[in-house]
Every structure is written in C-alpha cells, then in structure tokens.
Amino acid sequence: MSGLTLSIGVVHSGHVPRSTTPRTLCCIRRHITDHGEAPTVRQIGQAVGIRSRASVHRQLIELEAKPAIVREPGRTRGIRLT
Template sequence: MDAIRGFTGEHGYPPTVRDIGKAVGLTSSSTVHAHLANLEKLGLLRRDPTKPRAMELVDRATRGVKGFVSGPGLPVVGHVAAGSPTVAEELIEDHVEVPQQAGGRDGQFVLRVRGDSMIDAGILDGDLVVVAEAKEARDGEIVVALVGEDSEATVKRFFKEGKKVRLEAENKAYKPIITDQVQLVGRVVGLMRDVR
C-alpha cells in the first residue's frame, strides 16, 4: 500500500503493476497481481481490471492524495438482526461508498439489517447501518451488540441498568432484552437505504 500511495502522491496518478513491482523489488507481475488481489479481498484496494492504472486505496490516509477518489469505502460484513438476535456473518460481502452525511466519516464497517424491530427509529429491513466500533455507549444510543452465550448480534437502543444492560427495540411488538451477557460491537452512526 505504501508503494501505491507513494507513487500516486509523487506522480499524481496510480502506478501500473510494473511500477509497483519495481518499487517493492518484485520482478514477477503475477506475484504483484496476487498481492493486489489479496489487498482487494481485505477491502483495502479497488481496481478496474480493464484499465491498468485504475486502482483506489480504500484507506482514510489517502484523503487528499491527488489521483484518488476521496470518498470512504466501507466493507459490508454481513447482517444484523433488528428483531430476534441472530448470528452475525462476519464475511466481507461488498464495499460501499458512504457519504460523510451518512456516517462515512466515523464508520468502520456496514451491516445489513434484517427484521423490523427498529422501524420506529426509521431503520427498516434491508437497510445498511454504518457502525463505528465501540466498547461503550451512552444511554439511548443505537448499538450493535452481541447477546448471550451464543453471541447473537442485534441492533437496539442501549440502556445501562445497574450491572445489566437493556437493549430496547423501536417497535412495540418486541420486548426489551435485559441481560448481563452483552458485548458491544459498535454504535450506529449512519444509515443508507436503496429505494429502487
């Protein structure tokens, strides 16, 4: 990544595979391609395979570097229940550009919502919630939490009640979850919805 960032900063455009190989001491273009593919899988790089110089680092450190798109791309890492808790799938499904107004400045990842327990907060089934990693939350904040021995993931409002936590739905059809077995994953800082 440093070679890509450095070349782009110096020249004003992204490097070719050959430029990257030269910068890091690799003579085999297939080895460079393999490293670039790994960066893509990790969500750190986006490329257009039809254009030799069309690559974009998905890294906040590239903001302001000439030649890069500055919008943050965040990984979509599965789904979270807005209903009964379910096991979160922590696999990167996709990457999405998240505008600052939708939480892109503070978020680290995105989860797709399943269920209707948060509809009164405007969070609908199929929405994408932008999450900032956090181990603590203030009362009333909307959080993603792992609940119980099975670490089931859910999105709810957070309230501390003595030694326990109350996770409150925003739908009267759901009862609150009151537990001392909760691990915060993060705070919901934004929301995106496809209206097509």
C-alpha cells in the same frame, strides 16, 4: 515440505511473503501522492523488488480482499485506495 523448494537456505512456496504486501500498499499510496495517478503493475514490482508481475497481481488481489484498494478492470492504472 510438500510443495516447497529449498534454495540457498531460503524456503520458497511459490508466492510472495505476506511482509511484501504492506510495502506494496505503501508504494501505491506514495505513487498516487507523488504523481497523481496509480502505478502500473510493473512499477509496483520494481518499487518493492518483485520481478514477477503475477506475484504483484496476487498481492493486489490480497489488498482488494482486505479491502485496502479497489481495482478497475481493463485499466492500466486502475487502482484506487479505499
């Protein structure tokens, strides 16, 4: 188990499980529908239960690679669905 840590019976590898990424995309879709604009990274984290903004950023990078979203650099709410 190199690079993995075990705490309270749960294996952690330092990144968010992939199962959270679909919830992140759903959160983005729902927020755009309800509010007319994309959520902030902090709002995404709160909605899907992730405290680390770095973990949310990694998920956004995965969603960009799919490509499920497009991000606009330098904009707080710069996420668009594809």
